[in-house]
Amino acid sequence: MNIDLLTVDSARTAVLEKQTTATALVDAFYKKIDTEDAAIGAYLTLCKERAYQQAARVDALADKGDALPPLAGVPIAVKDVFATNGVRTTAGSKILANFISPYNATVVARLEAAGAIILGKTNCDEFAMGSSNENSGFHPVHNPRDRSRVPGGSSGGSAAVVAAGTAVASIGSDTGGSIRQPAAFCGVVGLKPTYGRVSRYGLIAFASSLDHVGPFGKSVKDTALMLQYMAGREPLDSTSADVPVPNYLDQIEKPVRGLRIGVPEEYFGEGLDPEVRSAIEAGIQELAKAGCEIVPISLPNTKYAIPTYYVVATAEASSNLARYDGVRYGVRATDGKTLAEMYRRTRDAGFGAEVKRRIMLGTYVLSAGYYDAYYLKAQRVRRLLASDFDQAFAKVDAIVTPTTPTPAFKLGEKTDDPLAMYLADIFTVTANLAGIPGISIPCGKSKEGLPIGMQILGKYFDEPMVLRVGHVVEHALAGTVEG
Amino acid sequence: MVTDKDVSYVADLAHLELTEDERVRMLKDLNSILGYIDRLNELDTANVEPMAQVASRPPRRGGETSGTEGYAYAMRADEPRPSLPHEEAMRNAPVSDGVFFKVPKVIER
Numbered sequence: 249m250n251i252d253l254l255t256v257d258s259a260r261t262a263v264l265e266k267q268t269t270a271t272a273l274v275d276a277f278y279k280k281i282d283t284e285d286a287a288i289g290a291y292l293t294l295c296k297e298r299a300y301q302q303a304a305r306v307d308a309l310a311d312k313g314d315a316l317p318p319l320a321g322v323p324i325a326v327k328d329v330f331a332t333n334g335v336r337t338t339a340g341s342k343i344l345a346n347f348i349s350p351y352n353a354t355v356v357a358r359l360e361a362a363g364a365i366i367l368g369k370t371n372c373d374e375f376a377m378g379s380s381n382e383n384s385g386f387h388p389v390h391n392p393r394d395r396s397r398v399p400g401g402s403s404g405g406s407a408a409v410v411a412a413g414t415a416v417a418s419i420g421s422d423t424g425g426s427i428r429q430p431a432a433f434c435g436v437v438g439l440k441p442t443y444g445r446v447s448r449y450g451l452i453a454f455a456s457s458l459d460h461v462g463p464f465g466k467s468v469k470d471t472a473l474m475l476q477y478m479a480g481r482e483p484l485d486s487t488s489a490d491v492p493v494p495n496y497l498d499q500i501e502k503p504v505r506g507l508r509i510g511v512p513e514e515y516f517g518e519g520l521d522p523e524v525r526s527a528i529e530a531g532i533q534e535l536a537k538a539g540c541e542i543v544p545i546s547l548p549n550t551k552y553a554i555p556t557y558y559v560v561a562t563a564e565a566s567s568n569l570a571r572y573d574g575v576r577y578g579v580r581a582t583d584g585k586t587l588a589e590m591y592r593r594t595r596d597a598g599f600g601a602e603v604k605r606r607i608m609l610g611t612y613v614l615s616a617g618y619y620d621a622y623y624l625k626a627q628r629v630r631r632l633l634a635s636d637f638d639q640a641f642a643k644v645d646a647i648v649t650p651t652t653p654t655p656a657f658k659l660g661e662k663t664d665d666p667l668a669m670y671l672a673d674i675f676t677v678t679a680n681l682a683g684i685p686g687i688s689i690p691c692g693k694s695k696e697g698l699p700i701g702m703q704i705l706g707k708y709f710d711e712p713m714v715l716r717v718g719h720v721v722e723h724a725l726a727g728t729v730e731g
Numbered sequence: 732m733v734t735d736k737d738v739s740y741v742a743d744l745a746h747l748e749l750t751e752d753e754r755v756r757m758l759k760d761l762n763s764i765l766g767y768i769d770r771l772n773e774l775d776t777a778n779v780e781p782m783a784q785v786a787s788r789p790p791r792r793g794g795e796t797s798g799t800e801g802y803a804y805a806m807r808a809d810e811p812r813p814s815l816p817h818e819e820a821m822r823n824a825p826v827s828d829g830v831f832f833k834v835p836k837v838i839e840r
Contacts, residue, residue, distance in 0.1 A: 346823075347823055348822065348823060350815060350819040350820065350822055350823070351815065351819075443785040444785070456784075457783065457784035457785065483807060487784070487785075549774070551770075552770065552771060552773075552774060554767075555767060555768040555769075555770055555771050556771065558764065558767075558768060559768060559771075566745060570745075570746075573746065574825060575825075575832050575834055576820075576823065576824060576832055577823035577824070577825075578823070578825070579825070580825035580826065584835055585835060586835050586836060586837075587834050587835050587836065587837045588746070589748075589835070590834065590835050591746040592746050592747060592748035593748055595745075595746055595747050595748075596747055596748045596749065596750075596753075599747075601753075601756075604747055604749070604753070604757070605757065605760055605761075607745050607747065608738070608741055608742065608745060608747070608757055608761060609761060609764060609765075611741050611744050611745040612733070612737070612741050612761065612765075615740075615741065615744060622768065622771075624781050625771050625772070625776065626771060627781030627782050627783055628774075628776035628779040628780070628781050628782070629771055629774055629776060629779075630781075630782045631779050631780060631781065631782035632774065632776070632779060634782060634785075666760055666763075666764065667763055667764060667767055670764075682785070683785030
């Protein structure tokens with residue numbers, strides 16, 4: 249059995265029809281991880297005991313001929329920002345290098361209840377802060393498509409495992425583009441659902457009003473299948489939305505003829521790599537051929553998105569990361585003679601440079617005398633950005649843009665200039681600020697063979713639309729990930 | 732804009748002890764980023780309400796939902812429920828006596 253060709257559906261079917269066992273699948277994936285992951289660095293922790301226990305449970309059901317749960321036997325990976333009971337959970341940070349989570353994140357519990365097998369925890373930028381996975385407190389991740397390049401971030405590990413075939417699907421988090429951007433760089437599908445669609449309980453918080461939980465898959469269909477068992481109201485997350493979960497697969501196959509697709513001029517300006525431009529235009533052509541109406545639109549406040557994001561996100565992060573003080577969990581600096589010294593030294597030793605930079609920026613913009621000028625100002629601009637989308641969606645059903653301005657850059661290329669790194673998120677942060685759903689699907693390659701991603705944005709809770717449009721482009725371009 | 736004194740003050744607030752090199756770098760980075768953020772002042776937002784988060788309005792389940800209206804408020808019945816057992820909560824304690832987390836002295840004389 250060629251595990252590189254497995255999809256979410258075919259993995260479960262293979263177990264159901266007894267072509268293989270869940271245990272054999274786990275064996276095969278760990279063998280592949282053993283030989284291939286060292287060069288990529290996507291995994292931080294492997295959960296072998298847990299994986300084999302889950303596989304045994306699935307195999308017991310299959311042996312008895314009992315009904316198999318919907319994701320039974322599907323080997324997945326989980327970004328290390330998700331609390332996983334009994335398993336080391338680091339958020340990519342040295343400050344949590346020894347932290348064993350005492351509980352499960354809701355999405356972890358839901359996916360396991362659906363029968364999925366968690367192979368391990370994936371590498372990420374520290375506390376989800378970064379766009380290249382170079383800010384990991386442990387080691388960077390190499391893009392499986394070109395090992396001299398970044399996989400994107402912050403969910404670089406979760407994107408890489410799907411691209412490399414060392415998991416069939418995975419989950420990540422997206423605060424400013426951290427699912428969609430690595431999906432684009434690695435040539436896989438990544439979905440950021442609507443804010444509140446998937447519970448954040450157990451997601452180590454970076455910026456609570458911007459954090460989103462979402463799946464990666466080899467195809468739009470696989471991504472939809474993962475979302476099906478992740479989504480839904482969950483009382484432990486107070487921002488979890490009380491909106492029914494549709495059957496996503498039913499929605500995907502609906503025809504797109506007559507749909508109005510918005511193309512915003514602000515996402516196609518200068519700074520956009522010409523190869524990315526032509527790849528996305530080719531994708532838009534496919535939608536036109538399928539009978540969609542292509543509508544030029546404007547999202548006029550787009551250029552204010554990055555500054556808005558870096559005020560709001562860093563402010564929220566400075567608050568969320570205040571808990572890492574060495575008192576109750578994580579590593580603790582032992583040379584502090586007073587409590588205050590202990591806090592300072594623990595945090596200075598445990599946090600990397602980017603995390604410290606963002607905490608400092610966030611603390612500054614919230615401090616007395618600056619709160620109104622920065623934080624409140626940014627919140628007002630946030631409303632303008634959200635209303636740009638409200639107005640656009642009165643005229644169109646979905647919006648199509650490039651996911652990133654360029655394909656994957658080289659490791660080390662942007663590490664000296666934080667601002668240059670921040671600008672990699674220019675097309676993705678808007679959806680986090682507004683809370684609308686967005687997907688990145690593979691849409692061609694550069695001349696050097698680097699994947700290019702197309703982003704599709706939709707209205708609140710209109711994941712079906714976003715998946716449907718993505719599915720059409722994917723099939724038109726036959727752009728599903730090669731094994 | 733940002734001065735050395737500001738960096739010290741903010742580091743204090745954030746409970747970070749920066750090294751000398753970090754301080755220098757931080758001054759440069761903060762000024763560069765805040766300089767970029769300044770462009771927000773190009774926008775007149777005098778009549779725009781701040782938007783703290785997306786999920787700020789109550790739901791209308793089954794009714795028309797538009798914009799941010801699909802979100803449920805957090806309120807639940809005020810009933811006690813089991814929480815993380817003490818033993819579990821102490822499992823990751825760097826220093827403890829089994830009952831409490833132990834820390835260096837809090838009050839200096």
